[in-house]
Amino acid sequence: MKQIKTAPVPTLKRLPIYLHYFQQLKKKGRDVVSTSHLAEMLRIDPTQIRKDLGYTGIMGKPRVGFDVNRTITVLEEFLGFRNHTDAVLVGAGNLGRAIMGYMPFVDSGLKIIAAFDNDPALVGTEWSGIPIFAVERMKNLVERMKIRVAILTVPASVAQALCDEMVEAGIRIIWSFAPVRLTIPEGVFVENTQLSSHLAVIKRKIEELI
Amino acid sequence: MKQIKTAPVPTLKRLPIYLHYFQQLKKKGRDVVSTSHLAEMLRIDPTQIRKDLGYTGIMGKPRVGFDVNRTITVLEEFLGFRNHTDAVLVGAGNLGRAIMGYMPFVDSGLKIIAAFDNDPALVGTEWSGIPIFAVERMKNLVERMKIRVAILTVPASVAQALCDEMVEAGIRIIWSFAPVRLTIPEGVFVENTQLSSHLAVIKRKIEELI
C-alpha cells in the first residue's frame, strides 16, 4: 500500500541517486530492474531502497522489479524536478560560476535567472547565459521579480550581511556554501553545503588509512 | 573524563563548524565561551555541542566555559588540519577551479599539488598556483609521487573510468563531486558530495513554503 508519510530527509537525499542510476539504465535500454541489482550497484541495502521508493508511491512488480521509465517519471515528479523555479545566485566567483554552469540543475527545475557580484570586472558580463549584475541591484531585482530562492556562494566574511539583504528582499530559501551558520528569522530556510564537513571526513580517513 | 570512543561521522561533520565559530570569536578578542552561547548562535543543542567537543578530549570549566584558543588548537589537531597531505585534482572545469582556489583547504592541510584535465586549452596553464597537466600524465605522476588522495570533479559520464585509473595508480581516498556512485575495490574510500541531494532538499522546501 502506498505510504502517506512524508519522506524523511535521508530518503530525500538518496532519491536523486536512484534517479540518476535509473537514467543510466534507460540509456542502456534496460526496462526493468530489481532492488537487489540496484543494491549491489549502489551499495545501499535493498530494503532501504524499497522503502525509499515506497515513499514516492511507485510500486514494483513481485518477481520482476521496477519499471525503469515509470520510475524515472515518478521520481522526477516526486522530487519536483519538473516544476521550474527561478532563483538568483550571489557571488559569481569560481564556485558560483561552477554552479551556474552545472547542467544537472537545468534538468532539476532550478533556474538561475541572474547572478550578482561586487567585482566590477564581472558586472555586465554573463556566464553560461546568466547575466551578472552589481550586488547593489540584487534587492530591487529580487523584489520586482518576486524571487524566493537564492544560492549564496560568497566568502564567509560577507555571507551574513548578504543573507540579511536577501531576506529583506523576500528570499525565503537559501542554499549556502559559505562555511558559516547564518542567522535567519523565522520562516526562512537555509540548506548548507559545508565543504569543510566533508573535508573533515576525508582527513579522518587519511589518518586511518595511511 | 575523556571519552575514548572514536567520534561518529555526524559529530565529525559538526566539528569544523565549531572550529570556524571559535576562530571568529578569537578575532573578536573573546577568550572564553559557554556552550549555551554557542548553542544559540549555531542553533545546535548545547548538550550535543558538549558531547561533540568531548570526543576531542578537550574539557570546559564549569561556570566558565571553553577556552577559545585552546579549543581552536585542539580542534585543528583532532581534525588533522595541522598535518599536510598532498592530493591531486582531476577535472579542472569550473567546479575544479573553484576548489583549487578555495582558501580554507590550505588551512585544513589538504594540498592540491597538481590538477589534470583533457582540455588542451587548460593543459600547461596553472590556476591558483596549481599546474594543470594532461589527464594522460595523471597515472605516472600519482605513482611517482605516491599520492593517495584525489578530488574528482568531472562529468558523470567519465567519472567511473577516471576513478578506475586513479585506483590503479594507487589512490586510496577519493572525494567525488560526480553525481554517480563509483564502483571501487576493497580498501578504497569514496566521500561523495552530491549536489543533487542538496537540491532535492531545496526543491522540497520550495514546494512546502511557496
Added chain:
DNA sequence: TAGATTGTTAATCGATTAACAATC
C-alpha cells in the same frame, strides 16, 4: 505451480535530547 521479488511489520541500532550530579 514454484520461486523470485515485492511491501510491510517488527527488531535493532545509533544519534539526539533530557535529566542531573559534579565542580569551579
Added chain:
DNA sequence: TAGATTGTTAATCGATTAACAATC
C-alpha cells in the same frame, strides 16, 4: 558559599536492517 556550567548517564527518537507474508 551559591549558582552557573560542565560531563555523563538515562530516555527518547528516528533511521536502518531483518524477518516474513503477499503476489505475480
